[in-house]
Amino acid sequence: MGTGRPIAAWDCAFNxxxxENAAAYFDSAESLRALLPALTDPAEAPTMAAKLQAIARRRYRWDDVTQAYFRLLGL
Incomplete structure (x- = not known):
């Protein structure tokens, strides 16, 4: 996400x-094959990539992640 590339992710609640529902999701080889063109489409891919990069920058900063682990461990 942080690299500014579109993402194909397994379709599960965690992903x-x-x-934030901004990636392309697949649940079989056929559905993965079907979404691959969108991941390289010059009209679609940059929009998805920008959304995902913004999510990564907002939610997954190293300082925030380490602080969350410290809180979890009671440190």
């Missing part, structure tokens, strides 16, 4: 939550 949808962490990408």
């Amino acid at each position: 949808r939550a962490t990408t």
